[in-house]
Amino acid sequence: MTRRRPPLALLLPALLTVAGVLLPLVYLLIRALGAEGTELREIVFRSRNLDLLANTLLLTVGTLVTTTLVALPLAYLAARTDLRPRRALMLAGVLPLAIPGYVGAYAMIAASGPGGTIEALTGLNWPSPSGFWGALGILTLFTFPYLFLNLHAALRAQDPALEDAARLLGRTPAQTFREVTLPYLRPAWLSGALLIALHVLGDFSVVSLMRYPTFSAAIYQQYTAAYDRVYSAWLALGLLLVTGAALLLEARLMRGLHLARVSPGGAREVRTTPLGRARPLAWAFVAALVGAALIVPLGTIGYWLRLEQNPFAWASLWDALKSALGAAAIAAVTTTALAFPLAYIGSRAQGRLARFTERAAYLGYATPPLAFALALVFFSLKVAPPLYQTFPLLILAYTLHFVAEAVGPIRTSLSTATPRLEEAARLLGQTSRGALARVTLPLIRPGLLVSAAFVFLSVLKELPLTLLLAPIGFETLARNVWAYTEEAQYAAAAPYALALALSGAVLTLLILRRERRPTPRPPRPPKEQA
Amino acid sequence: MTPILQLDHLSKRYAPGHPPVVNDLNLSVSAGELLTLLGPSGCGKTTTLRLIAGLEQPDSGDVLIGGRNVTSPFAPPERRGVGLVFQDYALFPHLSVLGNVLFGLSHLPRAERLPRARETLALVGLTVFESRRPHELSGGQQQRVALARALAPRPTLLLLDEPFSNLDAQLRHATRQEIRSILRAAGTTAILVTHDQEEALAFSDRIVLMRAGQAEQIGTPHDVYTQPRTAFVANFLGRSNLLSGTADRHMARTALGIIPLQESRSGPVLVSVRPEHLRFTDDPAAPEVTIQAHEFKGHDITYTVTLDGNRQELLVHGPSDDLRPEGSRARLSVTQPARPVQ
Ligand SMILES: Nc1ncnc2c1ncn2[C@@H]1O[C@H](COP(=O)(O)OP(=O)(O)O)[C@@H](O)[C@H]1O
Numbered sequence: 106m107t108r109r110r111p112p113l114a115l116l117l118p119a120l121l122t123v124a125g126v127l128l129p130l131v132y133l134l135i136r137a138l139g140a141e142g143t144e145l146r147e148i149v150f151r152s153r154n155l156d157l158l159a160n161t162l163l164l165t166v167g168t169l170v171t172t173t174l175v176a177l178p179l180a181y182l183a184a185r186t187d188l189r190p191r192r193a194l195m196l197a198g199v200l201p202l203a204i205p206g207y208v209g210a211y212a213m214i215a216a217s218g219p220g221g222t223i224e225a226l227t228g229l230n231w232p233s234p235s236g237f238w239g240a241l242g243i244l245t246l247f248t249f250p251y252l253f254l255n256l257h258a259a260l261r262a263q264d265p266a267l268e269d270a271a272r273l274l275g276r277t278p279a280q281t282f283r284e285v286t287l288p289y290l291r292p293a294w295l296s297g298a299l300l301i302a303l304h305v306l307g308d309f310s311v312v313s314l315m316r317y318p319t320f321s322a323a324i325y326q327q328y329t330a331a332y333d334r335v336y337s338a339w340l341a342l343g344l345l346l347v348t349g350a351a352l353l354l355e356a357r358l359m360r361g362l363h364l365a366r367v368s369p370g371g372a373r374e375v376r377t378t379p380l381g382r383a384r385p386l387a388w389a390f391v392a393a394l395v396g397a398a399l400i401v402p403l404g405t406i407g408y409w410l411r412l413e414q415n416p417f418a419w420a421s422l423w424d425a426l427k428s429a430l431g432a433a434a435i436a437a438v439t440t441t442a443l444a445f446p447l448a449y450i451g452s453r454a455q456g457r458l459a460r461f462t463e464r465a466a467y468l469g470y471a472t473p474p475l476a477f478a479l480a481l482v483f484f485s486l487k488v489a490p491p492l493y494q495t496f497p498l499l500i501l502a503y504t505l506h507f508v509a510e511a512v513g514p515i516r517t518s519l520s521t522a523t524p525r526l527e528e529a530a531r532l533l534g535q536t537s538r539g540a541l542a543r544v545t546l547p548l549i550r551p552g553l554l555v556s557a558a559f560v561f562l563s564v565l566k567e568l569p570l571t572l573l574l575a576p577i578g579f580e581t582l583a584r585n586v587w588a589y590t591e592e593a594q595y596a597a598a599a600p601y602a603l604a605l606a607l608s609g610a611v612l613t614l615l616i617l618r619r620e621r622r623p624t625p626r627p628p629r630p631p632k633e634q635a
Numbered sequence: 636m637t638p639i640l641q642l643d644h645l646s647k648r649y650a651p652g653h654p655p656v657v658n659d660l661n662l663s664v665s666a667g668e669l670l671t672l673l674g675p676s677g678c679g680k681t682t683t684l685r686l687i688a689g690l691e692q693p694d695s696g697d698v699l700i701g702g703r704n705v706t707s708p709f710a711p712p713e714r715r716g717v718g719l720v721f722q723d724y725a726l727f728p729h730l731s732v733l734g735n736v737l738f739g740l741s742h743l744p745r746a747e748r749l750p751r752a753r754e755t756l757a758l759v760g761l762t763v764f765e766s767r768r769p770h771e772l773s774g775g776q777q778q779r780v781a782l783a784r785a786l787a788p789r790p791t792l793l794l795l796d797e798p799f800s801n802l803d804a805q806l807r808h809a810t811r812q813e814i815r816s817i818l819r820a821a822g823t824t825a826i827l828v829t830h831d832q833e834e835a836l837a838f839s840d841r842i843v844l845m846r847a848g849q850a851e852q853i854g855t856p857h858d859v860y861t862q863p864r865t866a867f868v869a870n871f872l873g874r875s876n877l878l879s880g881t882a883d884r885h886m887a888r889t890a891l892g893i894i895p896l897q898e899s900r901s902g903p904v905l906v907s908v909r910p911e912h913l914r915f916t917d918d919p920a921a922p923e924v925t926i927q928a929h930e931f932k933g934h935d936i937t938y939t940v941t942l943d944g945n946r947q948e949l950l951v952h953g954p955s956d957d958l959r960p961e962g963s964r965a966r967l968s969v970t971q972p973a974r975p976v977q
């Protein structure tokens with residue numbers, strides 16, 4: 106099969122994406138290095154930097170451990186045992202994704218401590234979560250679904266013949282799990298773990314509320330309180346370095362892992378293991394998880410909603426809803442429009458070009474949003490001051506950050522619109538543009554819609570880019586939850602948190618219906634069979 | 636001598652109310668034998684192997700391996716000493732070729748494992764590939780790794796589930812020969828599952844023809860081919876012309892005239908006549924046919940002809956140096972006694 110070079114019109118967006126992400130980052134670098142020699146030395150060798158680094162790494166590694174401890178058993182229960190209904194387990198594994206970390210943190214803070222929901226309802230004084238353990242707990246509860254979805258899909262897809270083969274070669278079921286199933290899960294774990302690591306590295310909201318200083322928390326603090334530009338630039342660079350290291354490490358560990366089914370063939374359904382007497386234990390685990398990740402947050406929001414309300418908070422709910430929905434809708438359109446050429450090249454081209462576009466799409470997603478926002482602030486102030494804190498710049502930031510999320514569904518749907526169909530259209534008299542418009546686009550419309558929906562709901566939940574880049578007076582649901590929570594006005598934050606949780610639930614149900622991972626990472630191109 | 640494997644009234648259905656996939660199957664395999672389960676797709680061959688391996692539990696009946704009943708009490712697959720080569724090989728993708736072969740050797744003393752694995756890899760001619768990963772091998776090579784992995788622990792019984800079906804025609808032929816001689820050299824008892832009749836004829840000491848979960852006929856390839864018991868067997872193993880007629884001891888009156896029978900019968904009878912047992916003749920008393928089509932096979936030609944009398948279609952093998960054009964007329968004679976079938 107011959108693969109033609111994609112037209113420049115399609116290649117240009119990929120180049121622009123890369124430029125859009127890299128230029129501000131380069132500017133960040135220039136800014137960071139632009140300080141005086143002594144000042145520079147003082148900043149770089151601050152002992153606090155080491156503390157931040159240690160905290161950031163500790164929290165990231167800790168979250169990877171705890172999310173695995175939660176996600177793996179739950180995925181196994183849902184995929185491989187006779188615990189029913191399976192749908193309830195899936196919901197338990199996915200719905201926590203509907204609650205943004207800062208809403209979860211808000212709920213946990215509002216639920217605990219003196220005057221919190223738990224004390225008000227039961228009289229028990231539940232200690233407020235804070236510090237490392239608080240951040241770890243909250244990040245675990247609301248990010249483990251990334252791992253759950255990956256592990257669950259892999260456990261369902263594993264060729265049961267592999268486990269049969271191990272049994273016939275003398276292994277007990279437990280040995281088979283350790284020696285065959287766990288190694289098989291490695292790539293799924295790695296890509297889920299990368300998402301969680303990116304999330305933890307990029308999160309400033311949970312760690313700030315828990316008062317656990319990491320790079321992201323420090324950047325935010327610098328931005329709001331001290332506003333030392335050079336130091337923030339250095340912190341952002343530090344965060345970028347850690348993120349880059351995480352990406353490299355994942356790519357490194359992933360290398361050579363080619364664990365797809367070696368040959369196609371009579372795929373059997375995976376077998377389910379009867380749980381027997383372990384069933385109550387399994388239900389207790391699921392119940393504890395659902396209680397902590399869903400019932401406590403929603404219950405808390407409900408509780409505070411019923412209390413006396415700050416009238417100002419309600420008054421701006423409608424405005425916040427309108428501007429949030431508007432921004433999300435516009436960003437959904439621009440992001441999907443940018444994602445289409447990237448997905449198209451990624452699926453139709455081969456080799457270096459496909460890899461380049463794949464990484465271009467991923468670059469914006471992997472860049473920690475606070476660092477990216479900061480870079481854009483510096484960049485716009487220096488290069489195009491009128492753009493600073495304008496709506497178009499905000500939309501541009503959303504687009505570059507979320508384009509990877511939109512690429513996945515489009516690529517999946519492109520696999521049904523094969524090049525053969527376009528060739529058929531060409532032979533029937535269409536130009537290449539006509540074939541694209543009349544054959545490919547209609548075929549991938551469902552994929553485009555899913556992409557747009559993903560981006561829509563992600564933008565709705567987005568906090569750091571919005572905080573740093575939104576025009577003055579631009580209120581969104583996320584921004585108001587954050588603002589009221591920071592001021593400990595839990596009742597005022599409740600309606601916004603509820604609106605966010607509900608829209609998050611829509612995203613989640615969409616994911617469940619599509620039975621695909623919500624990960625923005627585009628599928629890796631299959632290797633050729635030897 | 637006790638047989639290596641014995642199936643005793645074995646039955647299995649996957650869901651209550653569904654028809655049995657294996658239905659009252661009886662079979663006995665002796666040491667060193669190469670046995671083939673042959674049958675159309677869906678007739679229960681894979682299920683039979685899985686029952687023997689302990690990957691499924693039978694609803695009733697017993698499996699005896701080396702005289703030991705492994706169904707009651709149920710012995711799990713890891714304690715049966717049975718090897719299985721999966722249809723799609725099921726090689727562990729996270730292990731190298733050597734790692735795959737070593738996987739089944741953990742019961743051996745440490746010092747013996749590596750030599751045994753290398754020795755087995757040498758047997759299948761893959762020593763140089765031992766550090767490759769499965770996906771870096773061709774289909775035929777993967778197939779041989781799967782065989783080496785199953786052979787290395789020296790199982791008392793080796794099961795092969797359509798192991799050649801993913802290979803192209805030429806490779807399939809060569810691999811089949813190779814594996815047959817490897818099994819013979821190792822003295823391994825093996826059961827091969829296939830739906831390819833040529834494979835069954837070439838590979839096995841005995842063939843079990845399966846149909847709807849039951850053994851329709853068991854025998855040596857020669858016996859089953861020359862003496863099919865039923866019309867199904869006659870057509871599944873080779874091609875055959877089925878003629879109805881009336882028998883009177885060793886003769887039967889059919890549309891092809893009065894023809895000799897292998898066995899004595901009387902009354903209405905169905906007989907099988909192989910295409911190679913029909914010949915064009917000049918005898919003016921022989922029945923007349925019209926040639927409809929011919930397929931040139933190289934060493935001979937297969938003609939499709941219709942009988943003038945009842946328009947029945949017949950297959951006839953003719954020599955390749957005497958091509959008869961389509962539409963031409965000819966006369967047929969029967970050269971061997973026909974086989975009465977049910
Ligand atoms: N796990 C299963 N559950 C339900 N039905 C099955 C299962 N495995 C096989 N079958 C059915 O049993 C029949 C026999 O299957 P199988 O033993 O795989 O046949 P073969 O290997 O001869 O092609 C088929 O109709 C198949 O659909």
Ligand SMILES: [Mg+2]
Pocket residue numbers: 680681682
């Ligand atoms: Mg089969």
